[in-house]
Amino acid sequence: MKIIILLLCSMFGLVTPTIENDRDRWKPYYLDVAPNKVADNWFLPFESNNRKSVKSIKIISIFGDHRDSYYKGHIHTAIDINPAQPKSRLIPVLAMAAGVVCSIHLGENQKTVVVKHKLKNGSTMFTSYKHLKEVYVKNGQQVDEKTKLARLFTSAESKKYGGDYHHLHLEIRKKFDDYGCGSWLTMNNTQLNERFYNPQNFIKANIK
Template sequence: MKLILFSLLFLYFKPIAPVTIEQDKERWKPYYTDAAPNAIADSWLLPFDVANRKDIKQMKVISIFGDHRDSYLKGHIHTAIDINPSKPKSKYIGVFPMAKGIICSVHLGENQRTVVVKHKLSNGQIIFTSYKHLKEVYVQNGQQVDQLTQIARLFTPAESKKYGGDYHHLHLEIRKSFDDYGCASWLTMNKIQLNLRFYNPLMFMKEKL
């Protein structure tokens, strides 16, 4: 119920004037759980159930990182890549963590539903992976996960039509921080803000896979 009410507030009570990340982030904080992963993220995989989750060719990129968008606020920068498996095993595409971690945020609703996983690297660095446009979510805040934990599934093309857009893909972010609690996904307006909080997911995967 809380998630549904929050989604309605997001859809119908957007600020009239443009807001900044600093102005907007506090309303997202209640959806964040500050907990530590109990395992090191020492192995990285594609977020889909494909024949070889180490083979980057088994995913297709629909939209690139860093281009300008007109959704929500005109001119905001795409903080992710939009992807799908090249050869899905089923029309119901499962989404999996790219590495071991802990669920730290489940926020938004409907076609924007988002799950964020917090990871600890072997050098002690903390990073986050964020998975958006989820039809169903199967995890909750504070849950430890690994690469075999199905956290969600994507929309089918038919289910996506309800919202008048193309939502049957995964919006995948690799984050250096989550200090904005999620709002930087649509309030990032320049390259400085982009580079402060986000890695290019495609470059990250080419390095880690």
């Protein structure tokens, strides 16, 4: 009942959605499961001749951009990317390293897959892949860098929904206690950096 009231208030502008009052409706999509393997070898999420070369991707939008596309004052929590030279019309999205699928959420034109990773030092982190047309994995599935998680929208499919979905919104997350809603809610730079890494910096440091 509390969630329904908050949703109705949000729809009519009576309550500004925050992570604290929005995350409960996304928690049911999260599965608390541990990765079987350590993520010690990282790759870019598209097929290419060299998945460790940043030249194999093109960046459309950067991390930390301020935009009002969803809520006023929203900050971009990811980088938007495409393969520089797509190998096919239907572009698969691959896991960046060993891990386990811990969340699949949102609707047909906004499907998101989140992978939980275990690092050498025992800590965990998450990669989140958004704007997916088809998902090929299930919650709780162990994956590695060869696993196809999903595929991107084509330009034609994106236009059908009146949006710009034919790219990958790639998040590198320090934690997932918001269960995904931080991706579209308004936050300041302190809150952004509390939960998210800058993907460009992460790629530079870990994909060599």
